[in-house]
Amino acid sequence: xxxxxxxPIKKTPRLYELAPYISFGLAFVVVLAxxxxxxxxxxxxxxxxxxxxxxxxxxxxEEKNIETQLLLDKQKIDDFAVLFSDHxxxxxxxxxxxENCHPKIWFNxxxxxTQDFQVILTGETSNFxxxxxxxxxxxxxxxxxxxxxxxxxxxxxGRANFAVILHLDPQIFKYNE
Numbered sequence: 015x016x017x018x019x020x021x022p023i024k025k026t027p028r029l030y031e032l033a034p035y036i037s038f039g040l041a042f043v044v045v046l047a048x049x050x051x052x053x054x055x056x057x058x059x060x061x062x063x064x065x066x067x068x069x070x071x072x073x074x075x076e077e078k079n080i081e082t083q084l085l086l087d088k089q090k091i092d093d094f095a096v097l098f099s100d101h102x103x104x105x106x107x108x109x110x111x112x113e114n115c116h117p118k119i120w121f122n123x124x125x126x127x128t129q130d131f132q133v134i135l136t137g138e139t140s141n142f143x144x145x146x147x148x149x150x151x152x153x154x155x156x157x158x159x160x161x162x163x164x165x166x167x168x169x170x171x172g173r174a175n176f177a178v179i180l181h182l183d184p185q186i187f188k189y190n191e
Contacts, residue, residue: 102128102187110186114155116148131182136165138173145176157183 072078104126115121116139123136139145145163152158158180165177 104128104187106186106188107133107182110155110157114151116144116151118144119148128187131159131184131187133180133182134177135180136175136177138169138175140173142166142174145174149178152178152180157186159183 107126111121119137119139121135121137123134125134127133139148149161149163152161160181162179162181163176164179165175167175169175
């Protein structure tokens with residue numbers, strides 16, 4: 015008779031009933047955490063690649079030093095170019111004088127003022143006619159703005175002494191390449 019009396023059904027603990035739900039919940043949280051860490055890792059990798067690209071564009075410390083030195087050298091060259099463009103080349107006047115000097119005139123003193131663009135030539139010639147020809151030669155030149163004659167005299171040997179002031183065009187002192 016052992017089987018006729020119903021025995022009370024043992025109730026399973028509540029934990030056993032909830033165990034499948036807890037297991038599925040934990041598995042879901044693990045999968046969610048994996049996905050989240052995957053995306054954070056990708057974003058971090060992309061940021062790292064971007065930073066590496068920026069570093070590559072900026073260059074190394076040695077490249078920075080070379081770039082700084084090049085910029086300093088460029089500045090010096092630019093400064094020199096400005097100075098050189100403003101430089102007055104006085105030797106141009108001597109070329110001008112050589113081309114426009116009468117063969118019978120001797121200049122024994124020359125005062126060249128590149129600031130005022132004028133020159134004082136003191137010299138002598140055999141006669142005043144030759145001096146007149148020299149004045150005409152100078153007047154025909156575009157680089158001569160005006161001419162002043164002073165200190166005309168006749169020396170003991172019969173030669174004519176003179177001083178001529180030439181006011182020149184500033185272009186005569188420009189650097190010619």
